[in-house]
Amino acid sequence: MSKVIIVGAGPAGATMAYLLARAGVDTTLLERETNFDRVFRGEAMMPLGLEALEQMGLGISQLPHRRIDSWDMHVANRLIFQVAEPQTELGSRAVCVLSQPAFLTHVTNLARQFPNFRLLQGATVRDLGMENGRFSHITATHNGQPFTQTADLIIGCDGRGSVVRTRANIKLNLLPESYDVLWFRFPAPAALRGQTSVYLMGSVRNTALAYNSHDNHMRYALLLPKGGYDRQRDWVDEMAEPAPSWLADHLQTVRSQISEPSKLNVIVGRAASWHKPGLLLLGDAAHPMSPIRAQGI
Structure with missing residues (x-):
């Protein structure tokens, strides 16, 4: 039986592991974090x-998610236009927001039904090893204990800062990007419970995006x-600055409940080669992508 090691249990790694395990391939999925939360x-x-x-x-109907109702563009605190999402026309493919931890848990649980999945x-992968001109094994630590594992194929799904790509000496050709993103989470206003519009907001000073997610946050x-x-x-004042008045007021009301910022270091580029x-x-x-209108997971 062929052996595959997948590094990174994000959406790409988890779904690839599921498909390979379902096809009868001996599959090991390695994830640096101890949980998906x-x-x-x-x-x-x-x-x-x-x-x-x-x-x-891998349908998502049983997972926590919510369809997007509309896209609302605000400039200088004023609503400029609103575009409804064509939910009826798209059916099960309608744009939505989905709990990624729930999705990853679901996919890996499905993979666990196959005895050839682990x-x-x-x-944490530390290095890659070669034999007869091809990559043949990884060295890693699991809960602090070092180990080595061989494979017929090593798949790097470990994100924009990929250790696999770096250790394989594959160059990442970067495109110029001049921004990063700070993500915040806070309770939604009562008026938004059960609905989800995406609010695009711009001013001379700030550009931002907000939406009510599946958990009413x-x-x-x-x-x-x-x-x-x-x-x-x-940061609360910075968040309120480009927002419509109702959202700016709400931010001040829930100030103490706003999460600490989570920084996304935006990198956009493409590896010179995707394989060796x-x-x-x-x-x-x-191919690290911009979060602007990206797939999202």
């Missing part, structure tokens, strides 16, 4: 992504110029 994980699902999940047999959480993304996070400031003998890169490890 990271502070922030992308949530948006676009129609083509939902279609791909359906083709894999998930190691708390596993809002997600708020504040775009910053590179290095902007290093300058200490009142015995090795493959997928997802952000191969």
Whole structure:
């Protein structure tokens, strides 16, 4: 039986592991974190992504999610236009926000039904090894204990800062990006419970995005110029500055319940090669993308 090691149990790694295990391949999925409840994980699902999940047999109907109702553009605190999402036309492929921890738990639980699948959480890959001109094994630690594991194929799904890509000496060709994103979470106003519009907000000083997620907590993304996070400031006031008045007032009301910011270091580029003998890169490890209108998970 062929042996595959997948590094990174994000959406790309988890779904690939499930498909390989279902096909009878001996599959080991390594994840650095000890659980899927990271502070922030992308949530948006676009129609083509939902279609791909359906083709894999991984529908999301039983998972925590909510369809997007509309896109509302605000400039200088004023609503400029509103575009409704075509939910009826798209059907099961309608744009939605999805709990990524729930999705990853669901996919890995499905994979666990196959005896040829193994998930190691708390596993950190340190290096790659070669034999006869091809990548043949990884060295890693699991819960602090070192180990080595061989494979016929090593798949790097370990994100924009991919250790697999770095250790394989594959160059990442970067595109210039001049911003980072700070994500915040806080209780949604009562008037928004059960509905989800995406609010795009811009002013001379700030650009931001917000939406009410599946758990009736809002997600708020504040775009910053590179290095902007290093300058200490009142983030709630910065969040309120481009927002419509109702949201600005709500931010002040729930000030004490707003999470600490989670910083996304925006990197956009493409690996010079996505593969070498015995090795493959997928997802952000191969092509880190901008979060602007990206797939989201």
